[in-house]
Amino acid sequence: MSISKGLTEVLDASSWIRRMFEEGERLRAERGAENVFDFSLGNPILEPPARFREELRRLANDPAPGMHRYMPNAGYPETRAAIATYYARETGLSFAADDVLMTCGAAGGLNVVFKTILDPGDEVVVLSPYFVEYRFYVTNHGGRTVTVPTGPRFQLDAGRIAEAIGNRTKAVLVNSPNNPTGVVYPRADLAELGRVLVDASRRIGHPIFLVSDEPYRRIAYDGIEVPYLFDLYPDTILVTSHSKDLGLAGERIGMILASPRIPDRKTLVTGMIFANRTLGYVNAPALMQRIVARLQGESIDVAAYQAKRDRLLGALIEAGYDVVKPGGAFYLFPRSPIEDDVRFVRLLVEEGILVVPGRGFGTPGYFRISYAVADDVIERAIPGFRRGIERAK
Numbered sequence: 001m002s003i004s005k006g007l008t009e010v011l012d013a014s015s016w017i018r019r020m021f022e023e024g025e026r027l028r029a030e031r032g033a034e035n036v037f038d039f040s041l042g043n044p045i046l047e048p049p050a051r052f053r054e055e056l057r058r059l060a061n062d063p064a065p066g067m068h069r070y071m072p073n074a075g076y077p078e079t080r081a082a083i084a085t086y087y088a089r090e091t092g093l094s095f096a097a098d099d100v101l102m103t104c105g106a107a108g109g110l111n112v113v114f115k116t117i118l119d120p121g122d123e124v125v126v127l128s129p130y131f132v133e134y135r136f137y138v139t140n141h142g143g144r145t146v147t148v149p150t151g152p153r154f155q156l157d158a159g160r161i162a163e164a165i166g167n168r169t170k171a172v173l174v175n176s177p178n179n180p181t182g183v184v185y186p187r188a189d190l191a192e193l194g195r196v197l198v199d200a201s202r203r204i205g206h207p208i209f210l211v212s213d214e215p216y217r218r219i220a221y222d223g224i225e226v227p228y229l230f231d232l233y234p235d236t237i238l239v240t241s242h243s244k245d246l247g248l249a250g251e252r253i254g255m256i257l258a259s260p261r262i263p264d265r266k267t268l269v270t271g272m273i274f275a276n277r278t279l280g281y282v283n284a285p286a287l288m289q290r291i292v293a294r295l296q297g298e299s300i301d302v303a304a305y306q307a308k309r310d311r312l313l314g315a316l317i318e319a320g321y322d323v324v325k326p327g328g329a330f331y332l333f334p335r336s337p338i339e340d341d342v343r344f345v346r347l348l349v350e351e352g353i354l355v356v357p358g359r360g361f362g363t364p365g366y367f368r369i370s371y372a373v374a375d376d377v378i379e380r381a382i383p384g385f386r387r388g389i390e391r392a393k
């Protein structure tokens, strides 16, 4: 079939998550669905809050004329204004509706950002382990990713990032709480990154954008602080969505916020609105825009995710796994008990457990568990995780 050579290569090399999904289908057919424990997908398990359904009913029962038509490509002015007001209150900065662009999820938002800021050959620094789609979001728009490993316990290493920055660096992309590690970056490390980027921008003669991908911001545990980056570095762009915090991944509703401190943000936002239109998104889903305008600050029951984390983390540590305690999101990223993460993942498959090898996130020697699953799946999988590490010894 005549699809592009580039895409053919990418399809072959890329998707461990897809491979695990296919493996899962095979196992389910073989053993029955109830005996397969699928921790491979980051698909939110918690239903949206009751207020979401109330708003949905309200719109269905009392439809505004024209509410299914096209709208401005940036989104409804009332939605942008409501979101600007929310973030102004959260951050103390003077966000205006014009600083907000409604998008098709964070994925759509990141594509819009990269389409807007990248020229062919420009570089985006990404930190490994990384959300695997980042590479494609950058190459989609002619950019190149430059990978910088995180430090011990997956914390960001501003010194290494400084070394990776060159004349073609256009952006540094960070994600906290992080997929796949669950790590939350502390304020002091982010402040250090801000200082590094100020110096580096001066050195290379153009501003580097700090793109902060934050779809897990509200899924944070034990009262940990998830710092905003706006006051730590001026050229900051926040990209987020309600896929996880409201459990709306299938509804594709997200947004971009350009910092009021970006000197020429009008040009940036104008570019992003054009990109949103011409990438074919046109605008973010209309119904969802009306609903999330009224749900800023709401979230699913975070305590339920925290309980899942605590149960599984405790069981894994007890079984002998080496795993960093995550501060947020719904992932664990344990070290593979044997060097070859793919071999270990196959061993877990024999126990009916599906996880994703670390090399799928640019970090071999680990594996990712998504615990966005039902509590009984965690309970019934724990003996298999135990046997897995025993058999690996």
Ligand SMILES: Cc1ncc(COP(=O)(O)O)c(C=O)c1O
Residues within 6 Å of the ligand: 042, 104, 105, 106, 107, 108, 131, 175, 178, 179, 213, 215, 240, 241, 242, 243, 249, 253, 254
């Ligand atoms: C780190 C990260 N960024 C972005 C996305 C994309 O999310 P959305 O559904 O908002 O497009 C995901 C989805 O899993 C993610 O984990």
